[in-house]
Amino acid sequence: MPDSHILVINAGSSSIKTALFDDHLTEVLRVEATGVGGTGTMKIGATARTADLPDNAAALAAIFDALSQQGIAVTSLRAAAHRVVHGGITLTAPCRITPEIRQAIADCIPLAPLHNPHHLAAIDAVAALAPDLPQCASFDTAFHATIPDIARRYALPDRADLTDLQRYGFHGTSYAALVRALPQQSITLPKRLLACHLGNGASLCAILDGQSVATTMGYSPLSGLTMGTRVGEIDAGAVLRLVRQLGLDETETLLHHQSGLLGLSGISSDMRSLENSTSPNARFAIDHFCYWAGRQAGSMIAAMGGLDAVAFTGGIGENSEPIRNGILDKLSWMGNFPSYTVAAQEEIQIAREASALLNA
Secondary structure, three states: OOOOOEEEEEEOOOEEEEEEEOOOOOEEEEEEEEOOOEEEEEEEOOEEEEEEEOOHHHHHHHHHHHHHHOOOOHHHOOEEEEEEOOOOOOOOOOEEOOHHHHHHHHHOHHHOOOOHHHHHHHHHHHHHHOOOOOEEEEEOOHHHHHOOHHHHEOOOOOOHHHOOOEOOOOOHHHHHHHHHHOHHHHOOOOOEEEEEEEOOOEEEEEEEOOEEEEEOOOOOOOOOOOOOOOOOOOOHHHHHHHHHHHOHHHHHHHHHHOOHHHHHHOOOOOHHHHHOOOOHHHHHHHHHHHHHHHHHHHHHHHHHOOOOEEEEEHHHHHHOHHHHHHHHHHOHHHOOOOEEEOOOOHHHHHHHHHHHHHHO
16 A cells, blocks of 8 residues: 555543554555453454453554554554644644654643543553654644633633633544535535534534524533533532542542432433333433523524524434434424534544544
């Protein structure tokens, strides 16, 4: 294969997902390592096997070995392109990873302690395995750099030690891909677009003239809508009480991993399982999800001064017509407007951004 392939890497706490794109930005292969931290699974295309994956370095080595077995040498890659959750205040555009950029990503660890360390581990592992391979980063927060200060700032004192306590927003790569893809359906990009990224993580974004002006997630990916296991909107006073009652670590676990659809239903964080359940708690969890999406959509619409269209993306947004209709019903007061379903294209967006950096 020619030396024009870009490997997109999405490293999480227990998995590393990669997608290989050719020079036409067409996906040609997907390799995933799950269960990182012990005995895990390597999936190459549709074929899976058990593998020893003690850490990110071992997982990346196994992925590179799998690519080699498919005839793709690491030395023939054009670049490795990483999804990075948090770029903080300074990293507001895709960039080549240099020692200075790596340090800036590390400096954002306090803002994303559950995500950025795993991205850095993957960046370091690639650097060790292929020192000459260019690496790029795309940031989930970058798309929201256009949000005005009045929407970004919390009502906190103007102090230097509080500067990074602000609304950042997430799912930016998904929204950027949606803005690029939607005109294929809508002919032109709607001026006032309510974008709904609905999956295990979920958020809304007010997109005015192609730019983010408000979003439901804030300082962290924890806030906003009801999500798979995340609580979404909750009063800060309630969080303070939980910390006093349960301690910091247990509160963090509760809010991030035991709440949302899982906490409300007591059954599952997976929307498909809840839709197939006859449990009243499952029905309530679904209704809660739709209610808060519709209610917070009103806030996004106000930020844009109206609504011209709604677009859904993400696993739930793409695949659940009842959820889409449930949210649209909550917006019937807005009158008639078109709605669209757009396939999530985060990986190809990251590959596209890396290609643009390499061609600059």
